[in-house]
Amino acid sequence: MIRFDSVSKRYPGGKEALSRVSFELKAGEMTFLTGHSGAGKSTLMKMIILMERPSQGQVFINGTNLNRVKPAQIPAIRRNVGVVFQNHQLLFDRTVFDNVALPLIIAGFKAREVGRRVRAALSKVGLSGTEKQYPITLSGGEQQRVGIARAVVNKPAVLLADEPTGNLDPELSREIMSLFLEFNQVGVTTMIATHDLALVEKMNKRELVLEHGSLKAAE
Amino acid sequence: MNRAKSSGATASVTGFSARTSSALSHHMVVARESLASLLATPGASVMTWLVIGIALALPAFLYLMLVNVGEVSQGWEGKPRISLYLREGTSVIEGNRLTLELQQKEDVMSAIFISPDQALVEFQRLSGFGDVLNTLDNNPLPGVIEIESANRDLVALRLQAKGLAERAEVDTVELDLEWLERLMAMLSFAQRLVAALGFVLALGVLLVIGNTTRLAIENRRSEIEIIKLVGGTDSFVRRPFLYLGLWYGLGGAIFSWVLVQASLIFLADPVEVLAQSYHNDFSLTGLGPVMSLQILGGGVTLGIVGALLAVGRHLKEIEPR
Numbered sequence: 001m002i003r004f005d006s007v008s009k010r011y012p013g014g015k016e017a018l019s020r021v022s023f024e025l026k027a028g029e030m031t032f033l034t035g036h037s038g039a040g041k042s043t044l045m046k047m048i049i050l051m052e053r054p055s056q057g058q059v060f061i062n063g064t065n066l067n068r069v070k071p072a073q074i075p076a077i078r079r080n081v082g083v084v085f086q087n088h089q090l091l092f093d094r095t096v097f098d099n100v101a102l103p104l105i106i107a108g109f110k111a112r113e114v115g116r117r118v119r120a121a122l123s124k125v126g127l128s129g130t131e132k133q134y135p136i137t138l139s140g141g142e143q144q145r146v147g148i149a150r151a152v153v154n155k156p157a158v159l160l161a162d163e164p165t166g167n168l169d170p171e172l173s174r175e176i177m178s179l180f181l182e183f184n185q186v187g188v189t190t191m192i193a194t195h196d197l198a199l200v201e202k203m204n205k206r207e208l209v210l211e212h213g214s215l216k217a218a219e
Numbered sequence: 220m221n222r223a224k225s226s227g228a229t230a231s232v233t234g235f236s237a238r239t240s241s242a243l244s245h246h247m248v249v250a251r252e253s254l255a256s257l258l259a260t261p262g263a264s265v266m267t268w269l270v271i272g273i274a275l276a277l278p279a280f281l282y283l284m285l286v287n288v289g290e291v292s293q294g295w296e297g298k299p300r301i302s303l304y305l306r307e308g309t310s311v312i313e314g315n316r317l318t319l320e321l322q323q324k325e326d327v328m329s330a331i332f333i334s335p336d337q338a339l340v341e342f343q344r345l346s347g348f349g350d351v352l353n354t355l356d357n358n359p360l361p362g363v364i365e366i367e368s369a370n371r372d373l374v375a376l377r378l379q380a381k382g383l384a385e386r387a388e389v390d391t392v393e394l395d396l397e398w399l400e401r402l403m404a405m406l407s408f409a410q411r412l413v414a415a416l417g418f419v420l421a422l423g424v425l426l427v428i429g430n431t432t433r434l435a436i437e438n439r440r441s442e443i444e445i446i447k448l449v450g451g452t453d454s455f456v457r458r459p460f461l462y463l464g465l466w467y468g469l470g471g472a473i474f475s476w477v478l479v480q481a482s483l484i485f486l487a488d489p490v491e492v493l494a495q496s497y498h499n500d501f502s503l504t505g506l507g508p509v510m511s512l513q514i515l516g517g518g519v520t521l522g523i524v525g526a527l528l529a530v531g532r533h534l535k536e537i538e539p540r
Contacts (some may be wrong), residue, residue: 008232014231047450051448051538051540061247072453073451075450075451075455077450078447078448078449078450079449079450080450083448083449089444089448090445091442091445093444102445102446102449102451103449103450105245106446106449106450106452106455107450108245111242111244117464123278150449154450156448185430211355
């Protein structure tokens with residue numbers, strides 16, 4: 001589903017964020033991406049949704065070589081990848097419903113279908129009844145779950161999460177992780193970047209370790 | 220809720236007709252939302268509308284004045300007139316005799332004699348200088364014979380006027396066609412001027428709307444980033460700003476229409492009095508349905524184009540980070 005083929009990224013000024021990273025994620029696989037801050041986790045994830053382009057090497061998603069994707073085709077790729085951010089990236093002047101509905105409205109779903117799917121996604125993350133509230137009235141953990149609902153509402157084939165538990169206490173972190181596990185169990189290819197090594201160990205899933213931009217041989 | 224998908228590409232595929240109808244309804248939603256956002260800040264919006272309105276009203280009003288002046292001159296076109304001002308001391312009988320004689324001529328369509336007394340009465344009635352005239356001892360106005368010439372050619376007219384000027388009773392001859400020609404030349408010059416002014420002001424409207432749109436884009440930067448992040452196409456991102464431009468343009472056009480109409484109402488009475496003093500039942504031509512539509516259409520077009528320019532320039536710079 002996701003394949004990195006000797007991918008390097010150099011920023012102007014010579015700093016190398018990734019160097020010759022290669023790996024493959026099969027469809028339906030769940031993996032953790034770990035490493036220190038600045039090890040290149042975010043850069044790697046940004047390449048999957050074309051926020052960054054490799055300086056060298058190739059990234060494939062579902063057989064599509066992202067180097068060959070034209071700007072006009074980027075939206076179609078992104079619609080197929082749900083993304084959860086550490087800082088939520090929610091619209092604070094819109095209700096919870098509108099936030100979660102955004103990917104569906106962009107994809108052109110009818111109002112009835114949008115309502116049905118948004119309520120289903122919110123109930124899945126345990127936020128039923130919050131549709132009319134504004135994100136600011138929710139706790140950090142709840143805001144994160146709104147972000148997750150938005151990431152999965154369009155039923156993407158791939159789910160990426162960049163430090164999704166970064167600001168949460170251990171209890172909430174576990175809840176969020178088990179949520180990702182549930183999505184993975186229904187076939188969503190899932191990749192989670194985190195530095196919460198204790199949690200990763202408990203989950204007992206594949207782990208990719210980045211160190212100064214390189215993938216450590218042992219997985 | 221999440222059913223496994225064998226291929227992700229099919230995950231968001233919806234029927235074509237469902238998509239078009241929902242795209243249409245999204246247009247309606249965006250149109251309504253962008254109008255609501257304008258009305259949420261009425262002060263700022265009205266200011267922008269007024270600026271656009273004034274910029275559109277000025278050329279529209281000037282153009283309308285040109286149309287009116289053109290219409291006034293139209294009444295005389297093709298009917299060249301020659302006015303014979305008779306010498307002081309020419310009696311009414313002599314004047315009438317000359318008029319009758321001229322009426323027999325082939326190159327005269329009609330000739331009307333206006334005696335000094337008639338002229339005085341008319342002048343008092345229409346000019347508003349009646350009181351001044353009352354203080355004079357004797358009537359300063361000469362007798363006039365108004366001739367409508369059968370000649371259409373300027374050279375022939377000049378010859379005819381010259382011939383008439385040689386008559387003993389005639390003091391001066393005035394050929395109306397000359398000032399008409401000058402008026403036409405001035406009109407075409409004024410038309411160019413109005414067109415140039417209209418162009419410059421339209422450019423101004425474009426800049427106003429472009430700049431306002433740029434600010435709106437800047438205000439919604441984070442929203443644009445998020446929309447792009449979850450797969451919003453450029454046209455989806457662009458849509459609310461184009462509607463914003465449309466509403467700015469339409470609102471400005473409505474303001475300008477009101478401004479022009481108000482000016483016309485303000486001018487109507489004095490113009491009527493003026494026209495009457497020229498024996499003319501002329502009244503100002505207003506904004507007809509065609510010109511009204513032109514103003515509205517022009518405003519909307521400028522609005523959308525201005526927004527397009529701003530969006531094209533600034534939306535590319537905003538990419539999710």
